[in-house]
Amino acid sequence: MSWLRAAVELWLIQKLISSPTFHRGVRRIHKGVHEFRHGKDPADMGGTKIDVPGGEKGFLGHFIDELKEQIRGTSTKK
Numbered sequence: 001m002s003w004l005r006a007a008v009e010l011w012l013i014q015k016l017i018s019s020p021t022f023h024r025g026v027r028r029i030h031k032g033v034h035e036f037r038h039g040k041d042p043a044d045m046g047g048t049k050i051d052v053p054g055g056e057k058g059f060l061g062h063f064i065d066e067l068k069e070q071i072r073g074t075s076t077k078k
Contacts, residue, residue, distance in 0.1 A: 016022050
């Protein structure tokens with residue numbers, strides 16, 4: 001009976017290893033661990049994710065500045 005158990009175990013392992021879902025899961029876990037240890041890969045940060053806003057003012061900061069300038073009566077036309 002142990003040979004039957006070993007054969008079933010080998011068959012299940014073969015099915016698991018050949019499964020695309022299993023490989024996607026392993027790839028996702030590996031990517032998460034790698035990013036945790038080494039930081040994000042710059043190649044993954046494409047498009048608008050390249051410039052991460054640090055100390056820059058957002059929309060609300062610019063809007064408040066504009067309101068203050070309008071109250072004072074100054075203009076920043078260029």
